[in-house]
């Protein structure tokens with residue numbers, strides 16, 4: 001009979017985090033990986049152990065990463081996903097691309113989902129989740145969504161921009177509660193057609209999709225906002241990371 005050792009803090013699951021990448025910094029001859037501190041802080045605060053994953057175009061390396069983590073956090077960034085990834089061609093308003101980042105994150109996300117490893121997509125990461133699961137994007141909300149509100153807030157991103165309605169009976173509702181949640185907003189694109197098996201778990205008052213999930217996986221959740229920036233201003237947002245880390249803890253044997 002094994003005796004549970006009382007008082008031990010729960011084990012921190014390894015969480016892989018995708019960094020941003022900038023090639024042409026005026027102050028350096030070298031390219032940079034960059035990760036906003038709140039992503040790592042939110043993982044630590046929720047009980048995870050963050051690991052930044054430098055890009056690789058080798059599937060063996062992607063698999064090696066996945067062998068060593070229990071959850072995948074795909075972060076956001078000021079770039080768009082090539083519309084060819086969801087069967088379209090670029091339309092007016094589509095923004096800049098980061099092809100090496102999207103290729104790496106796509107391979108990681110596909111590999112994690114194949115293992116039924118918990119995946120959390122934030123902002124652009126949510127959009128990638130919908131595309132990987134067979135959905136499409138509005139290439140520019142302002143041009144393609146009649147009556148849409150402003151989704152690229154000009155004020156402090158730790159402050160909310162608009163409410164979302166969290167749908168009852170969803171993973172997200174379990175994490176942060178159903179009904180209204182105030183969120184920030186830093187995007188010009190949005191999920192358009194949901195992939196097969198993708199459920200909308202939150203919507204903005206103007207109809208823009210603000211969170212998705214796929215019940216075919218243990219934990220595949222994407223949120224269009226940045227909960228990691230609002231942990232001090234709308235504290236319930238930490239629930240997104242807590243739910244993710246708990247599933248990651250359960251995932252690793």
Ligand SMILES: N[C@@H](CCC(=O)NCCCC(=O)O)C(=O)O
Nearest residue numbers: 076077078079123124187188189
């Ligand atoms: N293609 C998306 C990207 C949205 C996103 O991830 N924004 C984050 C900006 C803040 C940062 O630089 O991390 C879109 O614009 O809709």
